[in-house]
Amino acid sequence: MSDPQITIYTPESLLANPRKMLGDMFRDLAAGRELAWRLTVRDISAQYRQAFLGILWAFILPLANTITWIFLSKSGIVNVASTSLPYPVYVFTGAMLWAIFMDALNAPMQQVIAARGMLAKLNFPREALIVSGIYQTLFNAVIKVALLLVAIVVMGINPGWNLILFPFGILSLVVVGTSLGLFITPLGMLYGDIGKAMPLLMQFLMYVTPVVFPMPKAGIAAKLFILNPITPLILTARDLLTGQAPQFLTYFIIVNVVMVLIFLVVWVIYRLAMPILIERMSS
Amino acid sequence: MSETLIKVEGVSKKFCRSLKKSLFYGVQDLGREVTGRRHGGNGELRADEFWALKDVSFELKRGECLGLIGHNGAGKTTLLRMLNGLIKPDSGRIEMRGRIGALIALGAGFNPILSGRENIYVNASVLGLTNKDIAAKIDEIIDFAEIREFIDMPVQSYSSGMQVRLGFAVASSFQPDILILDEVLAVGDFSFHAKCFKRIGSISRNSAVIFVSHDQSSVGRICDRTILIERGRCAYIGNTIDALRQYNNAYKATLSVKSTTVCHDDIVFTSILFNCGSRSITLQTSDALNLVIQLETKKSIPIGKCLVSFYSETTVNAGQADFTGQLDHLPEGFISLKLEIPRIQLAAGMYTMNIAIFHANGRDTVLHSISCTEIEVIGLSFLGSHYKIPVKVKLSNSLSRNIANIL
Numbered sequence: 184m185s186d187p188q189i190t191i192y193t194p195e196s197l198l199a200n201p202r203k204m205l206g207d208m209f210r211d212l213a214a215g216r217e218l219a220w221r222l223t224v225r226d227i228s229a230q231y232r233q234a235f236l237g238i239l240w241a242f243i244l245p246l247a248n249t250i251t252w253i254f255l256s257k258s259g260i261v262n263v264a265s266t267s268l269p270y271p272v273y274v275f276t277g278a279m280l281w282a283i284f285m286d287a288l289n290a291p292m293q294q295v296i297a298a299r300g301m302l303a304k305l306n307f308p309r310e311a312l313i314v315s316g317i318y319q320t321l322f323n324a325v326i327k328v329a330l331l332l333v334a335i336v337v338m339g340i341n342p343g344w345n346l347i348l349f350p351f352g353i354l355s356l357v358v359v360g361t362s363l364g365l366f367i368t369p370l371g372m373l374y375g376d377i378g379k380a381m382p383l384l385m386q387f388l389m390y391v392t393p394v395v396f397p398m399p400k401a402g403i404a405a406k407l408f409i410l411n412p413i414t415p416l417i418l419t420a421r422d423l424l425t426g427q428a429p430q431f432l433t434y435f436i437i438v439n440v441v442m443v444l445i446f447l448v449v450w451v452i453y454r455l456a457m458p459i460l461i462e463r464m465s466s
Numbered sequence: 467m468s469e470t471l472i473k474v475e476g477v478s479k480k481f482c483r484s485l486k487k488s489l490f491y492g493v494q495d496l497g498r499e500v501t502g503r504r505h506g507g508n509g510e511l512r513a514d515e516f517w518a519l520k521d522v523s524f525e526l527k528r529g530e531c532l533g534l535i536g537h538n539g540a541g542k543t544t545l546l547r548m549l550n551g552l553i554k555p556d557s558g559r560i561e562m563r564g565r566i567g568a569l570i571a572l573g574a575g576f577n578p579i580l581s582g583r584e585n586i587y588v589n590a591s592v593l594g595l596t597n598k599d600i601a602a603k604i605d606e607i608i609d610f611a612e613i614r615e616f617i618d619m620p621v622q623s624y625s626s627g628m629q630v631r632l633g634f635a636v637a638s639s640f641q642p643d644i645l646i647l648d649e650v651l652a653v654g655d656f657s658f659h660a661k662c663f664k665r666i667g668s669i670s671r672n673s674a675v676i677f678v679s680h681d682q683s684s685v686g687r688i689c690d691r692t693i694l695i696e697r698g699r700c701a702y703i704g705n706t707i708d709a710l711r712q713y714n715n716a717y718k719a720t721l722s723v724k725s726t727t728v729c730h731d732d733i734v735f736t737s738i739l740f741n742c743g744s745r746s747i748t749l750q751t752s753d754a755l756n757l758v759i760q761l762e763t764k765k766s767i768p769i770g771k772c773l774v775s776f777y778s779e780t781t782v783n784a785g786q787a788d789f790t791g792q793l794d795h796l797p798e799g800f801i802s803l804k805l806e807i808p809r810i811q812l813a814a815g816m817y818t819m820n821i822a823i824f825h826a827n828g829r830d831t832v833l834h835s836i837s838c839t840e841i842e843v844i845g846l847s848f849l850g851s852h853y854k855i856p857v858k859v860k861l862s863n864s865l866s867r868n869i870a871n872i873l
Contacts, residue, residue: 192560198502221591304571462553463492
């Protein structure tokens with residue numbers, strides 16, 4: 184017989200008992216481990232079984248982005264300031280890293296929306312959805328990184344020993360993306376506006392991040408670039424990948440520490456929000 | 467083995483009529499929750515809100531089965547969702563002990579592209595089974611669902627019946643302490659239905675079961691006690707038979723089928739009288755039902771097919787008493803037809819009764835009485851109705867207004 188585990192539901196906020204809540208959070212995280220893995224396997228195999236181009240989809244978008252920007256800059260339609268790396272390498276690495284960040288950002292809401300039917304009817308550790316989203320982002324990231332490495336070597340860049348640290352760059356993109364994505368999930372579940380506004384905001388964010396443009400030297404743009412917390416993530420990851428000395432290492436570390444703390448807060452909010460969202464979703 | 471597994475104390479839940487406001491309240495509730503305040507305020511309703519469930523309390527021990535009946539929208543599912551921890555109560559307290567199994571939403575999380583086998587793993591994980599459990603049970607699950615030859619095909623090529631069988635097989639493959647059943651038995655063909663009942667029976671011996679169904683005969687057979695929910699309020703809790711009776715009374719009150727009788731042109735007068743006198747009759751399953759049809763005919767009419775049929779809320783034709791052949795013609799003049807049904811043999815429930823007598827030519831209606839009475843059958847016999855109900859017809863030429871003389 185299983186242990187007599189007692190579950191109590193009352194109208195009190197779960198925050199009224201923070202210690203118990205934290206315990207429950209990590210217990211559910213552990214309990215949802217296998218489920219998260221199953222969901223990941225399910226989603227990935229279904230995704231590739233139904234797509235003719237299969238794994239190509241993991242990098243078609245950033246590749247198209249890269250080609251567009253190389254064309255824009257080569258033809259002189261857009262005048263891009265000179266970069267320390269050859270521009271194609273700069274754009275390609277930027278676009279790929281940005282795509283990984285976007286994957287991570289979109290994953291929580293996508294997962295929750297896709298699992299709506301299950302959420303409304305079954306009780307399972309809600310954390311499994313987040314974890315499954317992270318797994319899937321990482322899976323796609325690995326494909327992208329493999330392609331990136333090949334491309335970089337082909338283009339004559341020697342990554343050097345810093346490459347060992349590169350996984351941290353990817354991981355921090357995933358952690359930060361997931362935190363932000365999880366932050367907008369509760370409201371995004373209630374109001375469709377959020378889902379619609381996101382691509383718009385993200386496009387703007389991309390242009391104030393050194394993805395296709397190098398860091399501006401002065402002016403309001405330079406301020407925006409440096410205030411944007413994604414900037415050090417992209418720059419550091421790119422530096423580590425292409426064998427350059429990371430310029431914003433301290434900033435990078437600060438952003439990561441802050442974001443891990445934010446992640447914990449957002450996780451709490453997600454947990455608190457779930458019953459409320461489920462009630463409103465199906466009513 | 468008789469510890470209390472479910473304790474529900476004064477649980478209430480409010481819902482909102484307007485979607486816009488509902489979403490806004492959702493944001494409000496979210497704000498309250500995050501700032502650590504109580505859910506649902508102090509029990510007051512905000513604009514456009516109503517109590518979907520109010521002050522429901524009960525306890526359930528291991529080995530007991532509680533029925534939950536009520537009309538659509540009465541709040542049954544809301545209660546189940548709170549018990550399952552999907553939504554929070556606005557007031558009250560719910561305590562659940564042990565592992566909860568829910569036979570709701572069979573096959574939730576099935577991905578149509580993946581094979582049955584892959585979906586078993588996913589579905590079972592969602593229900594909280596570990597990989598080890600699943601590996602040990604997968605063959606049993608496949609055999610129970612009777613889909614071994616299709617198990618490696620994508621689920622989208624399954625028939626809906628196969629999907630439900632697979633969902634049931636997975637969901638019922640482990641022994642929970644608390645089992646929640648919501649209308650799941652209305653699925654599958656007859657033989658699978660029987661298997662489901664057997665499986666549920668063996669699970670329920672060792673757990674506390676909450677059973678929601680519109681099928682009165684299943685509720686009556688399975689449940690020790692039953693709660694009747696009406697408009698979110700607990701209208702009755704206790705003995706299953708009494709709960710079903712009260713439910714039927716509520717149904718009767720809402721029933722608005724008008725009784726109409728259509729006659730052949732050569733018939734000038736009809737009336738139908740029952741041994742119980744009123745238009746609404748309450749009977750035990752084994753009781754007799756006698757009725758007299760009085761007619762005045764202008765000339766002799768040859769008779770063909772004759773039927774009394776019973777319709778229930780859920781079954782179109784729950785039972786039929788066929789007296790074709792017992793009557794070859796209606797003579798001219800004042801006549802009485804006495805129909806004697808020695809045992810009504812219907813399962814417990816509410817029925818309306820129709821009488822149809824057709825001309826020997828097979829086309830013309832001689833007499834067709836629709837909803838000539840409502841019959842409530844009560845008692846412990848919840849087994850399915852006998853489709854053929856024995857009936858005897860006696861013809862006499864006297865027209866009497868005094869029913870006691872004939873019946």
